Amino acid sequence: MAEYKLMKGNEAMAEAAIQAGCDAYFGYPITPQSEVLEYLAREMPKYNRIVMQAESEVASINMVYGAAGAGFRSMTSSSSPGISLMQEGISYMAGAELPCLIVNVNRAGPGLGTIQPGQGDYFQSVKGGGHGDYKLIVLAPASVQEMADFVFLGFDLADKYRNPVLILSDGAIGQMMEKVQFHPYTRPVVDKSSWATTGKPKTRERNYITSLFIQPERMEVHNLKLEEKFKLIRENEVQFEEYNTSDAEYLFVAYGLSARICQKAMDIVREKGIKIGLFRPITLYPYPYKRLEELAAQVKMMLTVELNSGQMVEDVRLGVNGKVPVEFYGRMGGMMPTPEEIVHHLETLIQYHHAN
């Protein structure tokens, strides 16, 4: 059994990158995730891997593009304003079908916002983010352990689908310390020789990486190919976690840090004799619409809790499709709700729906 270590979320993620065989990391300092670059700047050279502080997030993501296009396991991380700067590069990578891992340690916005945790980048993360038709595979860790685990999963999914994968974390999970275990990992063998730009031998046609298809007929064929891939992802990669749903009459729906807070709120509510469960999407794209639809047949009401003005709640409503009321409670600006605050809001809603 692997030993437990006490680590910050950001450091656990960085250590996982090394253990996952990340060949190259390119990044730029930004609070609250600078520990990733700092950790890797210290550790990566010991493994003869490439780590580089770029001149901007724009440069970071394009360095990732180059390294990924040459077939290397490549990664960057940042926080919200930096991730906004990367959207161009991310769109190009999705268009050129390049695998890579991107981590967003979400802080509150818009604009420069604050360095405190937030979940306001949900729409940007799961609905595309940059220009054009594409999707990222989006993983939402709710613990330091998952910060580490999803690095391995993220790299593997990126290679499997030739698509960028985003870990959507937040400033609290990035900064907090928890115990974490690193399990032995075997990197899947992936043959990239049919597309990676490693130099053209006489024995094959040239490989080129591009997202440019100037003829509309060819562009649409490429779009359809990407859509086919996203369909496969939706069919095969949905992940979620449920707590106390078997007898639940009410349901919290929350991801990441919000799910951690809701877990405590759930315990308080259960002690009061109210049968409530918690549904935690792990993949935000693909989204677990189907399971939410099933749960809608069972519960009387859902309460979505987020650190934003109400973003994921739209996807919950899409899944539930009007079958039961889907309510929302959120805090913004880097503020986090207490479990008691959520409990109070839930009780008020239960009374309101009972009276109506």
Next chain:
Amino acid sequence: MPTEEHVLPETALDVVTPACHEEEYEVVYHKPATMVDVHMHYCPGCAHSLVHKLIMEVVEDMDIQEKTIGIAPVGCSVFAYDYMDIDMQEAAHGRACAVATGIKRLMPDKYVFTYQGDGDLAAIGIAETLHAVNRGENFLIVFMNNAVYGMTSGQMAPTTLPGMHTTTSPDGRDVSYYGAPIKVAELLSNLPGAVYVTRQAVNSANGVRRTKKALMNAFKYQQQYKGTCLVEIIGNCPSNWKMTPAEASRFIDEEMVKTFPLGDIKLPQADNLKTV
């Protein structure tokens, strides 16, 4: 009714040349085998096709097709990978040097070059370019300077000459409003990371020979020296200059070189040598 022998070829390029018998003719010139044998989309008299060929001649002469990775820009030469028979990556506008950094850092034994125009390199991509050179990234930047945005059909570039008419400087570039043209080669030569910086032009036979020599040097220096090589090439853009190819070639001699003087600006020094 025209008989078969009277049917004209569709384009001049389809004109059939008489069969060549090796015993009768010596082959003195051929298109490099490292070029893809297709028609190019470039305008008549454009410098891009010529410089593509020069790079690919160098790759052929040095026998490094298997070891060379190119980065295409956004601009007229966005399709460079359709013509160069090597592995290539197409970068976002201005980001070629960042992409090249990612490639070369992971594969230091390969020959890596970016091919960028003046809008791509000197406007939107100046940050990526400057920092790559400052780090002494060990690749070659081929910088095509024709003082104009070609692909978007003739807008002002950072290198547009003072007083030069473009679609976005219809009264001529006013330097009091837009500043003076950026002398990219001189600017970047000031950075310690630059080992070889030269400016050439491809508007004459001599210029073409010198440009090829500069490209050959730059490819070789990648293996010999630590640092970045920059070959700036003054090229014709007859379509957007509203000139014939011959007028455009004269314009380079008469006007462009006043702002962009030709020649070597920085040569590798002994202390730039890679230690084996």
